[in-house]
Amino acid sequence: MSDSSPLSLLVGSLARRAPLAPEDRAALLALPVTCRDVAPATYIVREGERPQSCAVLIDGFAYRQKLSGDGGRQIVSLHLPGDPLDFQNMFLDCADHNVQALTRATLAVIPRAPLMALIRSHGAIAHAVLVASLIEASIFREWVLNVGRRDARTRVAHLLCEFATRMDSRGLSDEGGHELPMTQEQIGDATGLTSVHVNRTIKALEAEGLIERQGRVISFPDLNRLRDVGDFSPLYLHVAN
Amino acid sequence: MSDSSPLSLLVGSLARRAPLAPEDRAALLALPVTCRDVAPATYIVREGERPQSCAVLIDGFAYRQKLSGDGGRQIVSLHLPGDPLDFQNMFLDCADHNVQALTRATLAVIPRAPLMALIRSHGAIAHAVLVASLIEASIFREWVLNVGRRDARTRVAHLLCEFATRMDSRGLSDEGGHELPMTQEQIGDATGLTSVHVNRTIKALEAEGLIERQGRVISFPDLNRLRDVGDFSPLYLHVAN
DNA sequence: CGTTTAATTGAAAGCAGTCAAACTATGTGG
DNA sequence: CCACATAGTTTGACTGCTTTCAATTAAACG
Numbered sequence: 001m002s003d004s005s006p007l008s009l010l011v012g013s014l015a016r017r018a019p020l021a022p023e024d025r026a027a028l029l030a031l032p033v034t035c036r037d038v039a040p041a042t043y044i045v046r047e048g049e050r051p052q053s054c055a056v057l058i059d060g061f062a063y064r065q066k067l068s069g070d071g072g073r074q075i076v077s078l079h080l081p082g083d084p085l086d087f088q089n090m091f092l093d094c095a096d097h098n099v100q101a102l103t104r105a106t107l108a109v110i111p112r113a114p115l116m117a118l119i120r121s122h123g124a125i126a127h128a129v130l131v132a133s134l135i136e137a138s139i140f141r142e143w144v145l146n147v148g149r150r151d152a153r154t155r156v157a158h159l160l161c162e163f164a165t166r167m168d169s170r171g172l173s174d175e176g177g178h179e180l181p182m183t184q185e186q187i188g189d190a191t192g193l194t195s196v197h198v199n200r201t202i203k204a205l206e207a208e209g210l211i212e213r214q215g216r217v218i219s220f221p222d223l224n225r226l227r228d229v230g231d232f233s234p235l236y237l238h239v240a241n
Numbered sequence: 242m243s244d245s246s247p248l249s250l251l252v253g254s255l256a257r258r259a260p261l262a263p264e265d266r267a268a269l270l271a272l273p274v275t276c277r278d279v280a281p282a283t284y285i286v287r288e289g290e291r292p293q294s295c296a297v298l299i300d301g302f303a304y305r306q307k308l309s310g311d312g313g314r315q316i317v318s319l320h321l322p323g324d325p326l327d328f329q330n331m332f333l334d335c336a337d338h339n340v341q342a343l344t345r346a347t348l349a350v351i352p353r354a355p356l357m358a359l360i361r362s363h364g365a366i367a368h369a370v371l372v373a374s375l376i377e378a379s380i381f382r383e384w385v386l387n388v389g390r391r392d393a394r395t396r397v398a399h400l401l402c403e404f405a406t407r408m409d410s411r412g413l414s415d416e417g418g419h420e421l422p423m424t425q426e427q428i429g430d431a432t433g434l435t436s437v438h439v440n441r442t443i444k445a446l447e448a449e450g451l452i453e454r455q456g457r458v459i460s461f462p463d464l465n466r467l468r469d470v471g472d473f474s475p476l477y478l479h480v481a482n
Numbered sequence: 483c484g485t486t487t488a489a490t491t492g493a494a495a496g497c498a499g500t501c502a503a504a505c506t507a508t509g510t511g512g
Numbered sequence: 513c514c515a516c517a518t519a520g521t522t523t524g525a526c527t528g529c530t531t532t533c534a535a536t537t538a539a540a541c542g
Contacts, residue, residue, distance in 0.1 A: 047476075048476075064382065066382060066383070066385075066386040068386060068390045068391055068395075068472055069472035070472070072390035072391070073390070074385055074386040074389045074390045076382045076385045076386065077382075088375045088378065088379070091368070091371060091372050091375055092372070092375055092376070092379075092479055093479060094476070096379045096382070096383075096476055096477040096479070097379075097382055097477075120364060123361060123364075123367075126364075126367055126368075126371070127332070127367075129371070130332060130367070130370070130371050130374065131332050131333070133371065133374060133375060133378060134329045134332055134333055134374060135333070136378060137329065137374060137377060137378040137381055138329070138333070138337045138338075140378055140381035140382055140384075140385060141305065141307060141317045141318075141337070141338055141381055142307070142337075143381075143385045144307075144315055144317045144381060144384045144385050144388055145307040145309060145315040145317065147385055147388050147389040147433065148315045148388040148389075148432070148433030149309045149313035149314070149315045149433060150309055150313070154309075191389070192388065192389030192390060231309055231310035231311070235288075235289075235335070235337055236337040236338075238333055238334060238337070
């Protein structure tokens with residue numbers, strides 16, 4: 001648990017559902033790593049590229065995004081500190097989507113070769129990477145459902161619940177509130193709605209007392225009730241919690 | 242390539258993007274396996290369960306599906322012969338979605354323990370499983386975009402293009418047409434539309450000469466034009482093709 | 483402070499949903 | 513081989529959720 005290394009967050013993230021021996025943890029922490037600060041909206045991975053390194057989110061938030069032919073943007077997932085941002089590109093031929101910083105963010109960048117070597121030589125780490133990517137896939141499935149079969153009110157509430165739950169499960173929440181780092185346009189891109197309708201939906205949720213806002217800090221006075229509204233069940237996140 | 246084993250399809254499916262040595266292939270083909278025929282709509286995996294075996298689709302079609310609280314159904318992916326249907330449940334605590342047979346189907350059922358042992362002992366097979374699940378995740382991302390940001394006409398055309406492309410890439414297409422095994426209601430569940438609107442959309446595509454139908458066999462006289470309409474680019478499928 | 487970005491609001495239009503009914507396959511049993 | 517039952521497709525009329533367009537207000541930032 002050497003909190004001094006930027007990768008200790010990654011170790012915690014991987015070890016949460018797949019056990020890692022001290023030796024595995026040490027090997028991960030010994031990886032060569034470069035830290036990099038990026039501004040909001042910076043592209044971390046671009047569709048079509050083949051990155052030669054793997055970024056891990058250390059601080060701040062990021063998201064995955066795809067563009068449709070007519071210019072529409074769809075955010076397909078959100079990422080919290082500790083999340084690996086492009087494991088998949090180490091194993092696939094080229095990136096099939098974009099990754100962007102949502103806020104100002106700090107990245108730990110690991111060169112491709114030593115990380116690959118580590119995964120090949122340490123079965124437990126390979127296992128943890130597989131589990132992490134399977135959980136990510138589960139979240140994608142839930143998003144297909146969210147965007148495909150729920151109305152605007154439910155969709156937005158679901159997104160907020162997922163965010164709050166994931167923050168909580170990592171102990172990243174402040175007491176009494178979660179800072180939601182998204183603009184209403186970004187919430188729209190994540191839910192398949194327009195920013196105008198997101199605004200109306202959020203104001204309605206606020207009027208009902210389901211959420212409270214002060215600036216960009218959003219809080220959930222009654223998360224249980226919001227979970228009902230958002231048709232939210234945390235099973236798909238596969239958190240012990 | 243012993244085509245006699247029901248698992249030879251799986252071997253081909255895994256080996257397509259991650260090389261497998263003859264020894265790896267032989268080990269896969271030596272797995273204990275039971276074949277099972279199921280009727281359309283049979284549940285292969287149920288949300289909440291923890292399966293003790295892993296089904297591989299040998300013949301016919303299947304899909305993954307989730308239900309929303311108000312009874313809506315969202316199909317989140319389609320599966321073709323050769324696809325493993327619940328690798329993820331070997332590594333996660335419990336199933337987060339349902340898997341159902343789309344048509345009458347034949348399954349090869351592998352007990353959990355020997356398959357796990359094989360994956361642990363053969364790095365190349367573990368690698369292939371990871372690559373397969375990463376590609377599946379890529380397809381989920383594209384579906385989020387499809388359902389979230391495209392209009393009905395584009396969505397349906399995209400689904401048809403994906404189906405045709407995946408069938409083609411495995412040599413499963415008949416000459417001059419693909420048998421589309423889905424009802425219009427199922428197409429609606431896969432695209433986030435109602436069956437009524439799917440019907441109108443499909444009839445419009447037919448009137449434009451983009452698709453042809455005779456009974457349940459659908460064909461694509463001009464797949465290139467359909468790809469334009471469906472905003473379809475096969476990059477996300479990660480097929481050599 | 484001034485400038486830019488984000489949030490808010492209203493009015494109008496449209497795409498897709500809902501409801502209901504008719505029609506067409508498909509398959510089954512007599 | 514036909515009559516019936518069932519499942520799926522098709523069509524029309526109407527509704528409504530969400531988008532679009534446009535303008536205003538508020539907040540963030542250098």
